[in-house]
Amino acid sequence: MSTYSNFNKTLEARFIKYAKIDTQSDPDSPTCPSTLKQKNLGRELVQELLEIGVSDAEMDHNGYVYGTIPSNSDKQLPVIFFCSHMDTSPDCSGENVKPIVHDKYQGQDLILPDDPKIVIKMADHKDLKHQIGNDIITASGTTLLGADNKAGLAEIMEAAAFFMKNPEVKHGTIKVLFTPDEEIGRGVDKVDLKKLGADFGYTIDGETLGSIEDETFSADGATLKIYGVSTHPGFAKGKMESAIKILAEILSALPKDTLTPEATHQKEGFIHPVSIHGQVEEAEAQFIIRDFTNEKLAAHGQFLEETVKRVLAKYPKSSYTLEITAQYRNMKEVLDQHPKIVQYGIEAIERAGVVAKQQSIRGGTDGSRLSYMGLPCPNIFAGEHAFHSKQEWVSVQDMEKAVQTIINIACIWEERG
Structure with a gap:
């Protein structure tokens, strides 16, 4: 041979x-x-x-x-x-x-x-x-x-x-x-x-x-959109709810010692924001979600949505959509x-x-x-x-x-x- x-x-x-x-x-x-x-x-x-x-x-x-x-x-x-x-x-x-x-x-x-x-x-x-x-x-x-x-x-x-x-x-x-x-x-x-x-x-x-x-990994992608309330900044007291700031608060509320690429290895999964853009009225973040089992993957998606809801509770005039799509398994x-x-x-x-x-x-x-x-x-x-x-x-x-x-x-x- x-x-x-x-x-x-x-x-x-x-x-x-x-x-x-x-x-x-x-x-x-x-x-x-x-x-x-x-x-x-x-x-x-x-x-x-x-x-x-x-x-x-x-x-x-x-x-x-x-x-x-x-x-x-x-x-x-x-x-x-x-x-x-x-x-x-x-x-x-x-x-x-x-x-x-x-x-x-x-x-x-x-x-x-x-x-x-x-x-x-x-x-x-x-x-x-x-x-x-x-x-x-x-x-x-x-x-x-x-x-x-x-x-x-x-x-x-x-x-x-x-x-x-x-x-x-x-x-x-x-x-x-x-x-x-x-x-x-x-x-x-x-x-x-x-x-x-x-x-x-x-x-x-x-x-x-x-x-x-x-x-x-099993992998999902997620698109989070925040719909805020825009008004003239000179007359915004009690009225404006900035989608940019709400989104920033959501990102800040996610764990920093777990569930993030910087703090995980081996069989640990994560929720990772990969891009953000927006204005006062509407802001968007793209996430990748990863883990080795479908059950954990679904739990991460649920955790992300619970975090969004917890932050949004402080902003009664604002709303959100969260779309999670399968990427691979x-x-x-x-x-x-x-x-x-x-x-x-x-x-x-x-x-x-x-x-x-x-x-x-x-x-x-x-x-x-x-x-x-x-x-x-x-x-x-x-x-x-x-x-x-x-x-x-x-x-x-x-x-x-x-x-x-x-x-x-x-x-x-x-x-x-």
């Missing part, structure tokens, strides 16, 4: 090429993809898939990229897909990314040249202590890197190229799926499940080497019904010579929603770290292990078929 090797550095070359393409998504855009520039990367990925022999590779009008690596086994096997997203986060600039490879890292501070105030220190990034001797890729100090999730794209592409070059390595039908707009929660809004034609899959969008995540409920999917993922990681770490993620992936669309889908490490920030970094050697893991997953399903 052939073994994957990045001997000619095609893996980092792919990654660097993808990182230089600006694919930042836009939560305020109503289109799909939310930014047309995401299609620039989509076209590049389709071209590369065609060049390695994936003859049905295509990008649809919504910016989703599909491709098929045909089965070379005589067994009846399930169809597996591997998925990563093309967009980068709106939280930090993704324009004019300049990737830098720091060869054979020795534990030193990584000072980024375009803004020397941006320094990546081992003291702040604990996983760097496991990277001595490895090659670390960063941005230059003024942008994010885009390893979230272009590391995953490069790893899936490398695995696809490996399978096409090594027909003696037996596997079932493998589908490739690259999505837009994951960072703004729309990554699978327009996915064509019929075109994908898979039974289950794996997102390649995790952090630490060896991690496999079979549990995510904890994929563990689905994956627990299909244990082999996670078990084989763990075995694939260990075959790559890595200790597997089965864990939860304080966030969501495309796999969260795909699992509830009938495609169970845990999340495998891609090696990305400090994502959504100028300190983002990825290890080439961790990326190599992710490629090996993808290959191993397909091989294990064929062996057990």
Whole structure:
């Protein structure tokens, strides 16, 4: 059996090429993809898939990229897909990314040249202590890197190229799926499940080497609108009830030591205001609500409304609306019904010579929603770290292990078929 090797550095070359393409998504855009520039990367990925022999590779009008690596086994096997997203986060600039490879890292501070105030220190990034001797890729100090999730794209592409070059390595039908707009929660809004034609899959969008995540947050979004009473400020005594001040009072009334991202970790959930705007007459806040069980999630929504009512009781002429909408749900409920999917993922990681770490993620992936669309889908490490920030970094050697893991997953399903 052939073994994957990045001997000619095609893996980092792919990654660097993808990182230089600006694919930042836009939560305020109503289109799909939310930014047309995401299609620039989509076209590049389709071209590369065609060049390695994936003859049905295509990008649809919504910016989703599909491709098929045909089965070379005589067994009846399930169809597996591997998925990563093309967009980068709106939280930090993704324009004019300049990737830098720091060869054979020795534990030193990584000072980024375009803004020397941006320094990546081992003291702040604990996983760097496991990277001595490895090659670390960063941005230059003024942008994010885009390893979230272009590391995953490069790893899936490398695995696809490996399978096409090594027909003696037996596997079932493998589908490739690259999505837009994951960072703004729309990554699978327009996915064509019929075109994908898979039974289950794996997102390649995790952090630490060896991690496999079979549990995510359950997530709701909430829109709170306060309707106050506006009058001329010179004649406002006893009349005005400012929606801005009422909203500020509600936000101040929420807990500061619990139920907030700054004070929670592990399996603790939160209520998090992400934007506010308004005038005296009307003000609005957008929240994200997160926890690992639907019961706790619902309780947080109820707590938010109780807080609103308690504050509004002091303002009899004012009113509110609170709309809570489901965003995604904890994929563990689905994956627990299909244990082999996670078990084989763990075995694939260990075959790559890595200790597997089965864990939860304080966030969501495309796999969260795909699992509830009938495609169970845990999340495998891609090696990305400090994502959504100028300190983002990825290890080439961790990326190599992710490629090996993808290959191993397909091989294990064929062996057990």
